[in-house]
Amino acid sequence: MLQLDAEALYADLREGVRRLLRPTSAGPTSLVGIWSGGAWLAERLHRDLGLPGAHGVISSTLHRDDFGSRGLTAGRAGADATQLPFDIEGRHILLLDDVLYTGRTVRAVINELYDFGRPASVTLAVLVDRGGRELPIEAACAAARIVLPASQKLTLARDEAGRFSFSVRERQGA
Amino acid sequence: MLSRRNPQLNANGELIHLLSIEGLPRAVLTQILDTAGTFLSVNDRDVKKVPLLRGKSVFNLFFENSTRTRTTFEIAAKRLSADVINLDIARSSTAKGESLLDTIANLSAMQADMFVVRHAESGAPYLIAQHVAPHVHVVNAGDGRHAHPTQALLDMYTIRHFKRDFTNLTVAVVGDIVHSRVARSDIHALTTLGVPEIRAVGPKTLVPGDLAAMGVRVCHDMTEGIRGADVIIMLRLQNERMSGAMLPSAAEFFMTYGLTPEKLALAAPDAIVMHPGPINRGVEIDSQVADGRASVILPQVTFGIAVRMAVMSLIAGNQA
Numbered sequence: 346m347l348q349l350d351a352e353a354l355y356a357d358l359r360e361g362v363r364r365l366l367r368p369t370s371a372g373p374t375s376l377v378g379i380w381s382g383g384a385w386l387a388e389r390l391h392r393d394l395g396l397p398g399a400h401g402v403i404s405s406t407l408h409r410d411d412f413g414s415r416g417l418t419a420g421r422a423g424a425d426a427t428q429l430p431f432d433i434e435g436r437h438i439l440l441l442d443d444v445l446y447t448g449r450t451v452r453a454v455i456n457e458l459y460d461f462g463r464p465a466s467v468t469l470a471v472l473v474d475r476g477g478r479e480l481p482i483e484a485a486c487a488a489a490r491i492v493l494p495a496s497q498k499l500t501l502a503r504d505e506a507g508r509f510s511f512s513v514r515e516r517q518g519a
Numbered sequence: 520m521l522s523r524r525n526p527q528l529n530a531n532g533e534l535i536h537l538l539s540i541e542g543l544p545r546a547v548l549t550q551i552l553d554t555a556g557t558f559l560s561v562n563d564r565d566v567k568k569v570p571l572l573r574g575k576s577v578f579n580l581f582f583e584n585s586t587r588t589r590t591t592f593e594i595a596a597k598r599l600s601a602d603v604i605n606l607d608i609a610r611s612s613t614a615k616g617e618s619l620l621d622t623i624a625n626l627s628a629m630q631a632d633m634f635v636v637r638h639a640e641s642g643a644p645y646l647i648a649q650h651v652a653p654h655v656h657v658v659n660a661g662d663g664r665h666a667h668p669t670q671a672l673l674d675m676y677t678i679r680h681f682k683r684d685f686t687n688l689t690v691a692v693v694g695d696i697v698h699s700r701v702a703r704s705d706i707h708a709l710t711t712l713g714v715p716e717i718r719a720v721g722p723k724t725l726v727p728g729d730l731a732a733m734g735v736r737v738c739h740d741m742t743e744g745i746r747g748a749d750v751i752i753m754l755r756l757q758n759e760r761m762s763g764a765m766l767p768s769a770a771e772f773f774m775t776y777g778l779t780p781e782k783l784a785l786a787a788p789d790a791i792v793m794h795p796g797p798i799n800r801g802v803e804i805d806s807q808v809a810d811g812r813a814s815v816i817l818p819q820v821t822f823g824i825a826v827r828m829a830v831m832s833l834i835a836g837n838q839a
Binding site: 404406407408412413415416417425426427456459460461462 | 533554556557560561564565566568569570571832833835836837
């Protein structure tokens with residue numbers, strides 16, 4: 346079974362994100378985490394990198410492309426609302442997610458972002474790129490690039506102390 | 520024939536039509552309220568529109584007039600990117616003698632995906648829901664004296680917004696309860712969500728006797744009815760549904776049951792006052808109360824759009 350050290354990957358991601366941050370002269374940059382794993386990353390990176398202001402949280406729910414077949418997933422409603430405590434217009438946005446797979450969530454999230462204004466740029470950084478892309482979307486920074494079969498689901502968890510861990514499970518119904 | 524399963528739910532217990540609050544489990548009501556919270560924030564965006572119902576056609580079928588309800592359904596559907604068709608049905612097909620089901624069959628042939636129905640006959644939305652194709656959804660926007668489920672849901676959203684928890688509240692529903700589908704739906708929703716004390720307040724002629732069986736405390740005395748209440752839901756006096764024998768006069772009704780600042784002072788100090796609108800100032804509610812600090816009548820209207828977005832997007836995403 347695949348073992349991923351999420352804490353070690355986080356340290357690599359933190360250095361990668363540090364390099365991606367633009368000089369303040371290029372205009373304001375904000376971290377925006379994709380609910381829920383990416384939001385944990387954005388929160389911790391914002392603190393560890395000592396960034397000013399607040400980080401944002403963004404949800405794919407209202408722009409998902411599988412709404413027609415899956416509907417609004419029960420139990421998630423309301424828990425994952427987008428919160429962007431700054432003006433998007435003209436701002437550099439660094440999107441964060443735990444796992445990059447088909448790219449469909451990132452597509453939905455970019456649409457969501459544009460409902461709030463026109464950002465100066467959008468960059469993506471992830472903990473793990475697991476391959477399997479179905480859209481032309483790439484991460485500028487990935488702490489690990491691996492290939493997982495479609496039958497497996499990679500999930501990030503956060504314990505009470507705020508430490509990350511990964512689990513790999515067989516997908517239900519796959 | 521009606522199957523024994525609630526016709527609003529599919530085999531997985533998911534909502535496919537919204538016809539009545541009665542018989543819906545608490546989890547479904549809570550899911551609608553939670554989802555409405557997500558949609559409320561859409562109103563604050565630059566782009567007040569999400570693509571969940573893109574390519575779908577929503578037909579507003581109002582056999583009875585209602586500017587406010589029809590407009591909020593229309594805004595909700597448009598914010599979900601649906602195409603909205605408003606039919607002035609009372610003045611067209613029905614007037615020419617077409618039956619309800621023939622009207623529905625014809626509109627279905629125009630690729631309708633959802634019907635929002637208001638009808639003077641109780642049960643009309645049920646009849647429609649039984650005859651539409653499996654991919655078509657029906658929302659009851661008020662049928663006869665029976666139900667007005669989206670109004671009840673927006674009332675519940677309003678109560679939860681201001682009071683947070685249902686399980687420690689006293690809620691008084693005041694006025695013309697016998698003619699009110701809002702009251703009926705509100706009482707079902709309040710009961711399902713666990714409100715411990717629900718009072719129905721009004722004259723004997725306007726409060727049905729069977730309410731006690733639903734766990735509602737019937738009060739014919741206004742003072743007793745609103746004393747200590749956390750939430751007061753005032754109802755409109757429905758002159759158009761009433762024959763003269765039920766009430767001596769509107770002025771006398773206001774004297775006894777109209778909500779004035781003096782009567783409101785008997786309620787809990789942080790009580791909220793709600794009304795489904797349109798309000799009759801000086802009949803069931805005094806202007807000082809309608810425009811006062813306790814009134815949440817206008818927030819109800821705003822929440823109504825988010826609640827209707829939630830209902831339409833939830834049912835559209837569930838398969839029959």
